[in-house]
Amino acid sequence: MTRNLLFLILAVSVVCAQNAQKPSSSDIQISARAKRIQESAIVVDTHADTPQRFLDEGYDIGSTDPNDVGHISLDKAKRGNLGAEFFSIWVEPETNQGHFAQHTFDLIDSVYQQAAHHPDRMMMAFSVADIERAHREHKLAACMGIEGGHSIENDMHLLRDYYRLGVRYMTLSWSNTNEWADSSGDIDDPKVQHHNGLTDFGKQVVVEMNRLGMMVDISHVADKTFWDAIATTKAPVIASHSSARALVDAPRNMTDDMLRAVAKNGGVVQVNFFNGFDDENFRKAMLAQQKDQGAAIQKYMDDLKAQGKPVNYVEVDRIEREWMAKIPRPPLSALIDHIDHIAKVAGVDHVGLGSDFDGVSGATPQGIDSAADLPKITQALLDRGYSAEDIRKILGGNLLRVFREVERVSREMQAAH
Numbered sequence: 001m002t003r004n005l006l007f008l009i010l011a012v013s014v015v016c017a018q019n020a021q022k023p024s025s026s027d028i029q030i031s032a033r034a035k036r037i038q039e040s041a042i043v044v045d046t047h048a049d050t051p052q053r054f055l056d057e058g059y060d061i062g063s064t065d066p067n068d069v070g071h072i073s074l075d076k077a078k079r080g081n082l083g084a085e086f087f088s089i090w091v092e093p094e095t096n097q098g099h100f101a102q103h104t105f106d107l108i109d110s111v112y113q114q115a116a117h118h119p120d121r122m123m124m125a126f127s128v129a130d131i132e133r134a135h136r137e138h139k140l141a142a143c144m145g146i147e148g149g150h151s152i153e154n155d156m157h158l159l160r161d162y163y164r165l166g167v168r169y170m171t172l173s174w175s176n177t178n179e180w181a182d183s184s185g186d187i188d189d190p191k192v193q194h195h196n197g198l199t200d201f202g203k204q205v206v207v208e209m210n211r212l213g214m215m216v217d218i219s220h221v222a223d224k225t226f227w228d229a230i231a232t233t234k235a236p237v238i239a240s241h242s243s244a245r246a247l248v249d250a251p252r253n254m255t256d257d258m259l260r261a262v263a264k265n266g267g268v269v270q271v272n273f274f275n276g277f278d279d280e281n282f283r284k285a286m287l288a289q290q291k292d293q294g295a296a297i298q299k300y301m302d303d304l305k306a307q308g309k310p311v312n313y314v315e316v317d318r319i320e321r322e323w324m325a326k327i328p329r330p331p332l333s334a335l336i337d338h339i340d341h342i343a344k345v346a347g348v349d350h351v352g353l354g355s356d357f358d359g360v361s362g363a364t365p366q367g368i369d370s371a372a373d374l375p376k377i378t379q380a381l382l383d384r385g386y387s388a389e390d391i392r393k394i395l396g397g398n399l400l401r402v403f404r405e406v407e408r409v410s411r412e413m414q415a416a417h
């Protein structure tokens with residue numbers, strides 16, 4: 001979401017930034033029981049922005065650099081027993097105007113390239129069966145989800161091509177409203193042409209995703225888009241990286257009514273680890289500094305422009321990290337509260353993990369500095385009285401159930417034609 005923030009800075013002038021990666025106070029001890037649960041689970045995370053790093057920085061997922069502030073590496077994934085990662089294929093909508101599809105393909109390629117470089121430790125995965133096979137072979141299952149319907153350029157053929165390349169979910173909108181789905185990110189902006197949710201074409205996209213077997217992701221969408229998607233879909237939906245609005249009043253978090261609707265639909269809400277969505281104090285501090293931060297980034301970009309140089313997004317990310325690090329990180333309990341709330345409102349079968357790793361400028365709770373820290377979540381859930389079985393559901397079982405059901409609905413729809 002750093003990148004999400006970048007967009008907001010460009011569009012509205014918002015927040016963010018470094019040093020947030022410094023080890024924090026909470027040194028959580030992982031018990032033998034928590035270790036056993038973690039090791040016996042297929043852990044699935046449904047959102048990491050690492051492909052931006054692959055493409056923009058030439059980052060190698062095999063990196064063991066101790067100074068790297070990134071959340072995801074093969075080494076870190078191994079230490080956290082992360083079984084499957086849905087790599088986010090996110091196309092920044094301002095700077096990629098006119099070539100959304102090209103950039104989508106470039107990002108997809110970057111994931112394949114990483115898997116090709118590390119065949120002994122990582123494999124591309126396109127189905128539940130693939131994820132289970134990767135788990136048996138002790139490899140990271142690399143899945144892909146497109147973040148933002150603008151990637152299909154209003155073209156159903158492109159949607160099908162993305163499916164053929166292995167994309168298994170698509171977020172109907174990112175922070176920008178596209179031509180067929182309203183976003184929560186600009187719903188209050190009168191300059192943006194809105195559609196009152198999903199257009200007729202948008203509804204066709206949802207049904208085609210059902211037919212293909214691509215999960216419908218409702219993170220980021222405007223409330224009306226959510227309700228239209230729920231009314232249209234023939235398969236369970238996911239929120240790949242969303243938290244609870246009852247706890248933190250971010251427009252992109254989900255209301256209790258939405259959580260109950262996802263439960264009724266059989267879907268799953270994967271909790272976002274970003275402090276700005278999980279901790280109200282953090283969110284307020286972020287809003288308070290957004291003007292200054294936006295100005296700092298704007299100045300950086302203006303300076304480059306004056307020199308005739310292209311914007312360096314690695315540098316923008318560094319500036320964002322510096323700003324984020326000015327705000328104290330909340331304790332891990334802030335994140336656990338969201339898991340707990342969703343488990344109570346929607347049920348324990350409808351909650352999971354959607355970290356937003358490598359997309360939040362380092363602004364994760366204390367103790368969560370990378371995928372290696374995932375066992376701390378297991379420990380925290382144990383401490384709150386969750387059973388081993390329920391924890392395994394939260395860690396990945398629920399998502400796999402939904403994915404399997406999406407595959408089944410797809411087969412059924414295809415057989416009917």
Ligand SMILES: [Zn+2]
Binds near residue numbers: 001004147220241
């Ligand atoms: Zn996002």
